[in-house]
Amino acid sequence: MFSGNAIVLVLLIPFFTAIALALLQGRPRLEKALSLASAVGLTAYVFGLTGYVDANGIQVTMLGGYAAPFGIAFVADRLACIMLCASMTVGTVVLLYASYTVSETQQRSFFFPLFHVVLLGVNWSFITGDLFNLFVAYEVMLIGSYGAMMVGASRQQVRQTMMYVAVNLVGGSLFVVGVALVYALAGTLNLADLAVKTAGMVGPRAAMFTAASMVLLLVFALKAAAFPLFSWLPDSYPVVPAGVNGYFAGVLTKVGVYSLLRVFVMAFRQDGSQVAADVLLLLSGFTMLLGVLGALCQWEMRRLLSWHIISQVGYMVMGIGLAADPRIAVAAVAATIYYVVHNIVVKSSLFLVAGVAEEVTGRIRLKEMGGVLTLAPFAAVLFFVAGFSIAGMPPFSGFLAKLSVFRVALDGRHFLVLSVAVITSFLTLMSMMKIWGYVFWGKPRASSGSRAWYGPAAATAVLIVVTIVLGVGGQPFVRLMVDAAADVVQPTAYVRAVLGDGVASLAALEGAQP
Amino acid sequence: MELPLALAIGLMFAGAVYSFLRPNLIRMVVGFGLLSNATNLLMIAAGGFTLEGLAPFVSDANEVAGLMDPLPPDIVLTAIVISFAVGALFLTMCYAVYRDYGTDDPEELPPPVADDETYRPRRARRPGYEE
Numbered sequence: 001m002f003s004g005n006a007i008v009l010v011l012l013i014p015f016f017t018a019i020a021l022a023l024l025q026g027r028p029r030l031e032k033a034l035s036l037a038s039a040v041g042l043t044a045y046v047f048g049l050t051g052y053v054d055a056n057g058i059q060v061t062m063l064g065g066y067a068a069p070f071g072i073a074f075v076a077d078r079l080a081c082i083m084l085c086a087s088m089t090v091g092t093v094v095l096l097y098a099s100y101t102v103s104e105t106q107q108r109s110f111f112f113p114l115f116h117v118v119l120l121g122v123n124w125s126f127i128t129g130d131l132f133n134l135f136v137a138y139e140v141m142l143i144g145s146y147g148a149m150m151v152g153a154s155r156q157q158v159r160q161t162m163m164y165v166a167v168n169l170v171g172g173s174l175f176v177v178g179v180a181l182v183y184a185l186a187g188t189l190n191l192a193d194l195a196v197k198t199a200g201m202v203g204p205r206a207a208m209f210t211a212a213s214m215v216l217l218l219v220f221a222l223k224a225a226a227f228p229l230f231s232w233l234p235d236s237y238p239v240v241p242a243g244v245n246g247y248f249a250g251v252l253t254k255v256g257v258y259s260l261l262r263v264f265v266m267a268f269r270q271d272g273s274q275v276a277a278d279v280l281l282l283l284s285g286f287t288m289l290l291g292v293l294g295a296l297c298q299w300e301m302r303r304l305l306s307w308h309i310i311s312q313v314g315y316m317v318m319g320i321g322l323a324a325d326p327r328i329a330v331a332a333v334a335a336t337i338y339y340v341v342h343n344i345v346v347k348s349s350l351f352l353v354a355g356v357a358e359e360v361t362g363r364i365r366l367k368e369m370g371g372v373l374t375l376a377p378f379a380a381v382l383f384f385v386a387g388f389s390i391a392g393m394p395p396f397s398g399f400l401a402k403l404s405v406f407r408v409a410l411d412g413r414h415f416l417v418l419s420v421a422v423i424t425s426f427l428t429l430m431s432m433m434k435i436w437g438y439v440f441w442g443k444p445r446a447s448s449g450s451r452a453w454y455g456p457a458a459a460t461a462v463l464i465v466v467t468i469v470l471g472v473g474g475q476p477f478v479r480l481m482v483d484a485a486a487d488v489v490q491p492t493a494y495v496r497a498v499l500g501d502g503v504a505s506l507a508a509l510e511g512a513q514p
Numbered sequence: 515m516e517l518p519l520a521l522a523i524g525l526m527f528a529g530a531v532y533s534f535l536r537p538n539l540i541r542m543v544v545g546f547g548l549l550s551n552a553t554n555l556l557m558i559a560a561g562g563f564t565l566e567g568l569a570p571f572v573s574d575a576n577e578v579a580g581l582m583d584p585l586p587p588d589i590v591l592t593a594i595v596i597s598f599a600v601g602a603l604f605l606t607m608c609y610a611v612y613r614d615y616g617t618d619d620p621e622e623l624p625p626p627v628a629d630d631e632t633y634r635p636r637r638a639r640r641p642g643y644e645e
Binding site for chain 2: 132135136139142143146150153155158159161162163165166169170172173174176177179180181183184189
């Protein structure tokens with residue numbers, strides 16, 4: 001059930017669900033039930049898959065039976081499985097949330113089918129083992145996200161989504177440029193084969209390859225919203241309906257971070273590949289500091305949180321940047337993976353709580369909100385936990401995530417970026433206090449009188465439980481993530497699973513230092 | 515064949531960047547058309563395109579010398595389909611924005627502010643809430 005070809009199920013299920021949901025148009029209840037059932041089933045499946053992969057090794061399927069590196073490989077290794085679990089958990093919760101909050105118009109504009117297309121694209125980008133296929137996965141994800149962003153199609157939504165589309169059109173074209181250059185220099189696009197081919201690459205060809213890889217770095221940094229490519233994010237995310245916003249905020253930027261990890265840490269190993277890490281380390285400091293400074297001066301709840309996404313991406317990019325040093329590479333990648341999982345969960349829950357607060361007060365600006373602690377105490381508790389978690393307070397997952405990234409930076413003696421990260425942490429806490437002070441404390445300034453927030457808040461609580469579990473009982477997860485990181489830093493098992501044992505140059509990869 | 519290809523690709527990229535930076539939505543669409551075709555051409559060039567290359571129909575597994583690499587055209591085909599679909603969507607959206615705001619200059623669009631249409635929760639607000 002989990003071996004070989006079966007991993008394609010993570011694509012087939014959302015694909016056929018999306019089609020079925022589009023056909024169920026006009027039967028809202030049935031549509032909601034099917035979309036939830038499919039998401040819950042797939043979540044259970046990916047958790048099972050993670051257990052299976054952890055016990056039995058990497059699962060590979062070659063589409064059409066063409067042998068690697070010629071055919072397209074789908075690979076489920078530990079890292080891919082962890083990402084699948086995180087994204088599907090959040091996806092399911094968001095679908096549950098959305099089935100309460102979605103309006104009739106939105107549902108009639110194919111909200112649920114589009115959302116499943118986004119899930120398809122995201123899952124696809126996690127399990128693909130081919131660089132060009134990753135581009136296709138990105139496009140599927142983006143096309144779904146354009147639709148889900150515009151759902152309902154108000155003026156403002158179309159205007160902002162147009163900018164988002166324009167940015168991603170350029171990003172997509174640059175992706176193809178990067179793929180073309182990589183293909184011209186390495187002669188392959190299979191990630192495992194790239195790892196083997198680039199491991200022995202030295203001299204001018206390696207230098208050219210490094211230059212070509214910078215195009216891809218640009219593309220992934222754009223998707224992850226790293227400095228200086230983040231300006232598209234804070235404008236486009238707040239126009240999205242609150243439920244979808246949670247998923248977009250949590251998962252879509254992390255697909256960029258995952259791609260950086262997969263491609264730059266695992267696949268590109270040419271002489272001089274640490275240039276990419278140095279660039280990322282430099283960008284990470286700016287990303288986190290400017291992101292949080294941008295957040296501090298916002299006066300709308302979801303816009304403030306959108307700036308926070310950028311700031312948080314800085315920490316993950318920093319972890320990837322630290323991975324260039326072979327002594328701390330595994331620890332750095334493991335810390336990054338933990339951070340990504342933590343952030344997917346917590347960032348989404350913050351946006352979902354923001355949606356609840358907007359529903360309770362009927363307002364979106366901080367100064368017009370207030371007293372949610374009185375109006376909806378349960379929502380306030382949810383925000384308190386999520387806000388503390390993202391600021392890095394124990395015992396929530398944010399503490400462990402930040403601690404492990406900081407430890408790695410300390411071991412690697414990168415004191416400058418470490419101090420920027422610590423300062424950013426304080427500023428993060430400050431901006432969370434700003435929300436807390438304006439929205440949750442004080443006398444109620446506005447109330448919609450709506451009781452429609454119970455269901456959404458209950459859905460959000462699931463994610464809050466996850467952050468507590470990740471923080472308090474994190475040991476088994478950390479073990480899995482360290483193993484996943486070891487597989488990425490030294491991808492012998494990955495290469496062997498994809499290309500088979502008979503790879504002549506596997507020895508070169510084993511001998512080469514990451 | 516490399517020099518003319520390189521020149522064509524460079525020219526198309528330059529044109530694409532120029533049109534993309536014009537303050538005009540339709541020019542952005544045109545720019546995207548140029549950009550995607552420039553990347554497709556680059557992909558073909560990356561596959562080592564020559565005029566002498568033969569179509570990759572392999573009848574005898576030992577006779578592959580002189581055949582073209584089939585992968586880049588394959589990739590380009592996929593990229594064309596995707597860029598066509600997204601380009602059509604983009605054109606539609608540009609038209610919708612022009613219809614809604616009456617301008618095709620992105621700089622003249624009002625700043626992205628919270629739009630009540632989007633933000634308003636499903637229930638009507640109760641104005642003037644007092645304790």
